[in-house]
Amino acid sequence: MxxxxxxxxxxxxxxxxxxxxxxxxxxxxxxxxxxxxxxxxxxxxxxxxxxxxxxxxxxxxxxxxxxxxxxxxxxxxxxxxxxxxxxxxxxxxxxxxxxxxSQREEDDTRAKLQERWQSNSKKYKTEFERLLEDPELKSLGNGKLFLCTKPEYKLGSGADGTQVYIGMRDDGTEVAVKRTIKDAHQKLKDEMSILRDPKLEHKNIVKYLDFTEDQDFAYLGLQLCEYHFEEYKEELDQDTLKKVTQEVLLGLQALHNAGIIHRDIKPSNILIDVEGNTRLADFGVSRMLTQGASTVHTLRAGTPRWEATEILNGKADSTCRYKTSTDIQVAGMLAYYILSAGNHPFGTGSEIEENIRKGNYQQDKITDVEAKDLIEKMIAREPQARLSVNESVEHPYFWNDKRRDTFLRIVGDKEPVQKYSSATSQLLEAVKKYTKFSGWKSKV
Missing domain, CATH: 1.10.533.10 (Death Domain, Fas)
Incomplete structure (x- = not known):
């Protein structure tokens, strides 16, 4: 020995x-x-x-x-x-x-996994074939997750030492496994507690699948997606980019309606699943609003260049006031980033945070008037001037042809459109229904 x-x-x-x-x-x-x-x-x-x-x-x-x-x-x-x-x-x-x-048991387990494997990912199919043959594939903690930490199975890593790998559940479901050391795994537990909320069963939010621990690490099993937005954006046309933007906001709407503030919205937290759905991810710093509250008071979270004005203007050593409007401003920055092929509305490099503080933005990289209107109302410097998430998803930028045609048929040829003071109740009702967020006359 x-x-x-x-x-x-x-x-x-x-x-x-x-x-x-x-x-x-x-x-x-x-x-x-x-x-x-x-x-x-x-x-x-x-x-x-x-x-x-x-x-x-x-x-x-x-x-x-x-x-x-x-x-x-x-x-x-x-x-x-x-x-x-x-x-x-x-x-x-x-x-x-x-x-x-033990070897016999591992061989039996591997054979059962191969039988149960629910092949779904196109991008990682070859990696899963190799994984199921790899002798270093191991079960984790409660035996419900299987993982091999060789570099060829790694999907990415985080600043806090978190590593992400492809893995598999015991029922054959493909998963992304986030692994972090036990001494720093509270964010992983926070993310699990957020994602287990049944109100977050939504096609635009990454699904929680499992959680387990061993002596050294904690593991969070999540729905495996095909791409980060950064990998995906180069080949997309404007209609698809609009769809991505809308689905980000729909995911955020599900969060806010469940009383949850994300607090770390940024491009790397936007994933695309195998069916092309956009999914909001990474809820390690998200926080639940207590019943009846509109604000969460915590230490500063988030990522440089992707923080709201009121957070940047706070004192570095004091608690910050996070509201849903905090998420909205950053989501507006992200909307511009998506629609402009990777540009930030508040500039570049070190100037970004100072411009966010002052409210100095530009939208010269996009031409769609309605998209500009949406983003302008989301990134307003004053929180109370910003759209809510419900108002954002109802914005005319996302209207399809049928909805736009319906609105125009109702109000477009009526005299009260030009004479707002004499508008009929029918017209006002249509305006209320279809233009919740701003002056209705500009939409005709």
Missing amino acids: ASEQDYADFVDVMREELIQNVASVMRLADRLLQMKHIDKEAYENIRSERPNQKMMRELFTSLNNNTSKAAFCEALQDQDPFLLKDLEEKYRRKKAVEITG
């Missing part, structure tokens, strides 16, 4: 055989006391016991780390090398049986 860990495993596995076969317990205790691996009180407790088996059990209560267990083995080697050699042989045979049984 080459290491302290090997000796410790030996002592743990062969505990009962050692208790039954070690003869001169006090000689071992003398050695361990001399080397300071047990204290005087433990030594006296061992000496007070009879027979040898009870003395050994008492001695084992003091072997509480790998170093002391290794020291015990070294002392036994000096005292009774033949016994140690005999028990080491038995230990190796036990481990060989365990490994064989």
Whole structure:
């Protein structure tokens, strides 16, 4: 045995055989006391016991780390090398049986996973084929998630040490597995608690599938998507970019209607699933509003260049006031980014945050008048001047031809359109229904 860990495993596995076969317990205790691996009180407790088996059990209560267990083995080697050699042989045979049984079990599990595999992803199909054949594929925690952390299965990583891999549930569902170290896994638990809300079962929000832990890591199993928006945007026409923008807002609408503030809206948190649906992701810093409240008071969250005016204008060492309107301004920045092929409405580089503070923006990279109107009303400097998420998804920019035609048929040829003060109740009702967010005359 080459290491302290090997000796410790030996002592743990062969505990009962050692208790039954070690003869001169006090000689071992003398050695361990001399080397300071047990204290005087433990030594006296061992000496007070009879027979040898009870003395050994008492001695084992003091072997509480790998170093002391290794020291015990070294002392036994000096005292009774033949016994140690005999028990080491038995230990190796036990481990060989365990490994064989474990390998057989892993092979059976892999075969069952291959049978259950629900092939869905087009982009990662080849990787899943390799994963299911990989001997290093392991079950995690509760046995419901399977993962291999080789680089070829890695999807990405986060600033806090989080790693994301392709993986599989025990029912054969393909998943993305977020892994983080146990000492820093509270964000992962926060994300799980948000996504488990049944109100977030929505086609524009990434689905929660599983959560488990082991000794070192926590794992969150999420719906596997095909692309980040950044990978996807280059080949899209304006109609598809409009669809992406609308679906981001529909996902945000589901969040806000559930009383949740995202707090970290940005391009890398926009994913595209295998069916082409846009899904809002990464809820590690999201927060639930308490019943009746409109504000969450917390330390600053979010990502540089993707924070609202009121957050940037707050003091760095104080709590910030997050509202749904905070999300809306950043979602407006993201809408411009999507529709302009990757530009920020508040400029570039280091000037962005200062421009957000001052409310200095430009929209010269897009030409659609209705898109500009939507974004202008979302990124307004004052929170109370911004659209709500419900008003944003109802904006005429997203109207289809049928809805636009219906509106124009109702109001377009009526005299009160030019004479607002004499508008009929029918006209006003139509205006109220179809233009909730701003002056109706500009939409005709």
